[in-house]
Amino acid sequence: MVNQSNKTLNTDITKLVNQPYKYGFSTKIEKDIIEKGLNENVVRLISEKKNEPKFLLDFRLKAFKKWQQMICPEWAHLKFSEIDYQNISYYSAPKAKKKLNSLDEVDPELLETFEKLGISLSEQKRLANVAVDIVFDSVSIATTFREELAQHGVIFCSISEAIQEYPDFIKKYLGSVVPIGDNYFSALNSAVFTDGSFCYIPKNVTCPLELSTYFRINDENSGQFERTLIIADDNSQVSYLEGCTAPQYDSNQLHAAVVELIALENASIKYSTVQNWYSGNEYGLGGVYNFVTKRGLCAGKNSKISWTQVETGSNITWKYPSCLLVGDNTQGEFYSVALTNNYQQADTGSKMIHVGKNSRSRIVSKGISAGKSKNTYRGLVNITNKALGARNFSQCDSLLIGNLSNANTFPFISVQTSTAKVEHEASTSKIGEEQIFYFLQRGISIEKGIELMISGFCKDVFAELPLEFAAEADKLLSLKLEGSVG
């Protein structure tokens, strides 16, 4: 009668899993949109709409040419139907007054949207220690605390503004870490990116606030292609967080972002992501296709880049935040929790490329798969012949919930110097019926029990999140998993 009991457990689970996605609403707003389809004219039109300098149009056109010659990568452990790039709109922006002097001028409809998402933009209620840049579909609609940051010399604005106001930075650094033709999705992004965040921390400055970008896809038919560029000059420090949500549609939305980080001498960048795009319904219908290229360059000696990601949403996640450890004594870190449920698929991990002497890297990856989902860790540790004394430690843990989920680990390690030290640890565990029964017998509910096990499993990663978000991430995960044991 095991089947029977599993059935009853499964119905409980289904009930709980089907709790509606909280952020699934969409906002009706007048928008400025470019017709669906992609060709050179669309690329030109985007550039024109944004009144961009010539060098950027050239950058886009070159990327578009490259992209046309490339094919969608198929090596990932993901299954999805071909994306029709002609059926996507590449620009969708809320119709608004040109420049906003204060947040009070933001369309009240938008303000309300973000209130609903738990992000208050109104002057009185802003998160006390976090400056936020808000990207809605294709454009940045507001950036908070700009003046306060400017007093410290920190530039934090949308990338569109940066293109106008700080073209030298853009010329020098855009595409310097993720070259135009790096991969299919980064080429696409380079051609059609519409907005994103830009941040520059000057020499010897520790950024006084957490910086953050909140990405919201609203339009059903538009893709979101944002571009983030963060430069930390000598001896500077910054911590940055991005959050993402999208409405619930039966169709799939494409999100192809590129994030480039540059850390100069002794600089340190900490980049955290809490990704909660709509993941599709229990049959796998709808949800965001998340194809993201994130890479950090530790250019100067003693610099450090740390990625932390909590990936809970998206129908498909394809993402490998990486570090190029070029300077001597540089440090790269990657902490990840990737959770998949229902029919979600995630192929995620990191690349650590060691060039500098005594460069060090650490990868801690925690994959949780529930339902019929597929969760894959894919990583590369490449220690080149120049990286004398380099060290890497990788730990990849998988947690399976129920009997139908799938976890894979593909670690690639390449070492070209005998002075390097590389360690790899991996484990797989399972939350099964017996553990749940143990909790229940002690009077502890399924929800509480799973919450406890998940937060225990993830604690090494959550410890890396900025304090305000650690609790949130904890909650988010248990919410997503409630009852997914069967």
Next chain:
Amino acid sequence: MSNIPILEIKNLKASINENEILKSLDLKIYKGEIHAIMGPNGSGKSTLSKVLAGHPAYEVLEGEILFKGKDIITLDPEERSHLGIFLAFQYPIEIPGVSNEDFLRLAYNAKQKFSDKPEVDPLEFLTIINQKLELVEMSPVFLGRNVNEGFSGGEKKRNEILQMILLDSELSILDETDSGLDIDALKTISNGINAFMNKDKAIILITHYQRLLDYVKPTFVHVMQNGKIIKTGNAGLAQELELKGYEWLK
């Protein structure tokens, strides 16, 4: 002694994977009693304990399980726990990533909540649990370790008895709690059980060995075979079994 038994099992038939394991089992237990259940391997002792606790893999085919006069067959394991039924597992489950302290506190607070009593914060809880630790001679070090992870066999069993004492359950089912224990650990655990037992509680001891019954005196001894209780006697029955084996009953 109240007239309503704390546990009354009537004509209980239960199966797992469509194999009928319990075949018409009857048992009546009153407050203040300790019932030892003995019997050869595969006679259905552990199945009985799982069925009483409401394990979802087992199906009750027929019969009644009355706890203080109320049928509990339709209740979830969680609800049975809240009512005061405790199962000390034969093989306590390891729960990676969850500290014993958090686990114990959560269980304690779940019970508090059910009884409309205030939940305790971690500091208050530490005071409560430290007193209980002494009863089973466990070191506070165990609170910081993950639930049963890397515990020795004896440590796991002590941890079960600790939970029983903490939750102050009215009906406790101890499934082979004495298996795999050395003599000192057996004494410690027996002392814990005896300190815990009083006239308002009842205990079912599932065991293979007479030696536990030297320390914890049973009111009745039952012999199970083939899914039924085939013989009931007093403490003397266990001694007789020790000498003659189960074959003697056939």
